[in-house]
Amino acid sequence: MEAAEIRKVLVVGAGTMGQQIALQCATHGFEVVLLDQSEDALEVAAARLAGLARQVADDPAFAEVDLAAAAAGIARTTEVAEAAAEADLVSESVPEDPELKGRVFAELDRYCPERTIFATNTSSLLPSMYADATGRPDRLAALHFHQPVWSATIVDVMPHPGTSEATVETLLGFAARIGQVPIRLHRESPGYVFNAMYNALNGAAITLAANEVASIEDVDLAWTTVTKMPNGPFAMLDYVGIDTAWHITDYWARATGDAQLTRNAAFLKGYLDQGRAGAKTGKGFYDYGG
Ligand SMILES: NC(=O)c1ccc[n+]([C@@H]2O[C@H](COP(=O)([O-])OP(=O)(O)OC[C@H]3O[C@@H](n4cnc5c(N)ncnc54)[C@H](O)[C@@H]3O)[C@@H](O)[C@H]2O)c1
Incomplete structure (x- = not known):
């Protein structure tokens, strides 16, 4: 999967970061699905996304974007199979627990197409802690955002030793397509840059x-x-x-x-x-x- 081919982004975890990443992708023309284990979290996310859209309406980053429409266009679900279908890229933002992240990716691996790239937004863990659990370690790397995503636009692209070069290239390209400034890490390091x-x-x-x-x-x-x-x-x-x-x-x-x-x-x-x-x-x- 090359960066230019990515169309559908599955954002997993509808909390603080999932909401912002979903909005960033939606405002850059991607089809976005937000997946959470909790219906309540999705309800809260919908309200926050609408609020966020109003709050950042004057931000120059969104000068040419219909923010409300982008926020409203983000699909929400608790159904993994439905969310994973046709996903080109997964951006994971569930809580900071390597066992949980491994479990979430293992389930996604069962339903996502072969081509799907898995990106983790972990703050302090290393992707290698759960790379094997994902079932596709070559297509896993960290794609780590800062908040607010639309103005703190640095993203760390950090491979683990088993990440393919093609995956790194795809994530660097994708980051640029969603208006971010990618920094490529040469090796795993907790906390990125x-x-x-x-x-x-x-x-x-x-x-x-x-x-x-x-x-x-x-x-x-x-x-x-x-x-x-x-x-x-x-x-x-x-x-x-x-x-x-x-x-x-x-x-x-x-x-x-x-x-x-x-x-x-x-x-x-x-x-x-x-x-x-x-x-x-x-x-x-x-x-x-x-
Ligand atoms: N908050 C930040 O500034 C920040 C910045 C960069 C990276 N991160 C990282 O992003 C990740 C998420 O952080 P956050 O602050 O958005 O957390 P959060 O607690 O606001 O949101 C986490 C969401 O994940 C959902 N979730 C839990 N288990 C799930 C599962 N099995 N399947 C689907 N959804 C599930 C929760 O219901 C919740 O909505 C963490 O790894 C964190 O370290 C956070």
Whole structure:
């Protein structure tokens, strides 16, 4: 499958990233299906997509696009067989768990055509952790987006040792077709390029707060005052989703047994236990009036 032949994109996982990736593909002329295991998640996604379309209507990236029509044109389903039929490319954005991702791809492998390329949007895992489970390791690589997808347009294209060169070429070409700037990684590396730097910042910020060295507000104030950037690490994490940050921290805490990571995971979990998952739930480290 060459990049120019891709027509139908199956986006798996209708959460924060799945919604944005689906919209990005739909606004660039692709037929898009959004698959989730939960009807409720699909309902929420439909409402958020309509909201997103209104919110970004003035963004120069969408100057020539009928955003509302693109958002409304995204099909939604919980049926894997139906979603997989005729898919040229799968973009997976289910939670950060290698066993789950492997299971999701294994099921898709049963229903997708031979030609279908599998792309994973994992933040911190390595595709090789679940490449064999996909049933088509040569046609699997990471295609990793940043958010918001339409303005933070870097995508990492990261093969695992078994990815074919043709798959890498297809993903580089596809990324360009959806208005993204692809960066090609030469080998697997957790956190890719931007995130490797960004995760170090987040880890340091969470450690400061979890160890009660400084408040989240003062950590953010230190960052914004010196860098002149509008948001500090905790305000940015509210947009990433504290649940996603916790999944990543908790996974690596358990994988390494590192005491500080374990403390950091517990610190994040404390917010989740209060229903504070970030901007998408109206409150996280900060309140968003929702
Ligand atoms: N949030 C970010 O800024 C960001 C950025 C880049 C990459 N990522 C990565 O993208 C992935 C998704 O993150 P997110 O923040 O969008 O998560 P999210 O929790 O917002 O969404 C995940 C969605 O997956 C669905 N899901 C769970 N199990 C499923 C299954 N078996 N089949 C189909 N759908 C299923 C859930 O119902 C949910 O709607 C993670 O691997 C994350 O690390 C996140």
